[in-house]
Amino acid sequence: MPPARGTEDALQQSVQPAPAPAPVIRGPVFPEPVVLVGRPSLGSTPRALPQVTAPAPDSVVDGGTVGALVVRGASIRGDDHRYFGETRQDSMGFWRLAPPPSGGPDAAGADPVLLACVADGVGSQPLSQLGSAVVCRLLPQHVALRFDLLAQRAPLEVLSDVCRAVAADIAAGIRIEAAERRAGPKELSSAMAAALVFPGGAHGPARALLFAVGDCQGFLLSRGGWRPVLQPAGDEGAIMSTATDALPGHPDRVTVTECALDSGDVLLLCTDGLANPMRNDSVLDRLAQYWGDGQAPSLPEFYWQLSFRAQTFGDDRSAVCVWVP
Template identity: 30%
Template sequence: MTTWGDTGVFRPRELGSRSRAAGGPWRLDEVVDVPDTVVDAGQVGALEIRAASTRGAAHRSRGEVRQDAVGVLDLSGRYVLAAVADGASTATHAHRGAQIAVRHALGYLAWALPGADLDSVDMVNALRTAGRAVRDAGPSPESRATTLTVAVVELGWAGQGHRYRAVRVGDSPALVLTSGTFLPLFAKQGNDRLPTPRGPADRVQGVLRAGEALVLATSGLGAPVRETPVGAYLAEAWSEVPGPVTYLHHLQFDLRSFEDDRTAAVIWAGHEH
């Protein structure tokens, strides 16, 4: 009998009881343009960026498409943009909604920010633009229901760190990793979805200091960070900026009952020279 999956240093870190689904072979899904995993990485000034979205064990074992999406963008060396979306598990085309939401939210900000001050740009308009795009992408808009969390980090604000703004619809969290602790930025657990949120968008602003990291995640990562030893594990693992492959390995931990897609965009603030 052969062993399915990676071994040695590439084996997913076990952080509790093992997931039965994670131990079995993956099944290919039927969506050609949504791969199992995407990874991105880069450096912009004193900021280091890592982003990944990876299919959860439950979806892999059933041959279902990854419903999360992520995007990061360097805007003229002045702003770093990031977005994550978590397609609703009950929506038949949730993966499309998530992709559309991320693409159009970042597209709006890439259009609105050049030549503008961060304070003059209404971040909520990025959510509205994404919501319209999700709604207008075809019949049955609710089949594309998705959360969306978007952030902008402005480099080197007055030598006092990096200003950021974040907005969201739904429950995909934003956090700051500081002094070994993940601090949630949004006070409540939202349950709205695009394209038709029922309440106002959540919004937050702050300053990212040297040594801190801004984290946008979907609930597949946010829930275990909040509720299990995953929080301590990632706080230690991300105390320094990992390489892109190591970063992806961090997201591939094995833990029973936490088998959803895992997506995170992380922006680390280094020391300016």
């Protein structure tokens, strides 16, 4: 017996067609990193996970603002370490410090000061990834202890003594870390470069105080061109030797310099994984295009830009860029 008409209509109403699936929203598709030097033979895709004590993540990326300054930073495992399943040995970081103390040349109430750092674990040492991490962990506290001295417009000789004291305290911290891990201090060896960036104000233009131990470097992008502002002692343009000063072994070998910063400038701190390929005009030109238009890139863009490929340059690559308004 067929169902009543009313029942049939009710059944048809209860059976509704399935809603169309919502469209999948995908983010922008980043192409492979551009090749700027030669024809790299190794891919940039990470392979086996590192089998070492306390491996570092493949990559880190960070960014933000400190007062009117805009900062971007990344530390990327190099193609060599990715291919052979080895850990990234670089580290980087940046921090906001309170304005200089009142009574100094930069009065309290001014914009905060930016402290930035890159650290390059010595490749031949088995725990250097820990050493570079310790450098970035300890630097802010030891700079803060001497901030009133570092913020002064003192002669470079005086500032150099203060920077050596900071390096010595960091070296002591690395030795403590090594002892806790029952390792030799040399096994945690790391080069480093740091910059204190003071914003401009009534007392003058923005400026930076930079200091380094080893082969980490600093550059200034100004008016479309790059110039070095912090180089290892004795670096005359040749690609650096694998031998380098490093903490904790050489806290007295500190290179210190100052530079003025104009509106629109970009200050770059980097490990030699970036400094060495920057000896090629193709790299200099492309990075100037990326970072020299007055607009800081987004975090994914900055990571992709820093991930460019370069034959024979497979080292870890770390950089902190500061845009001056």
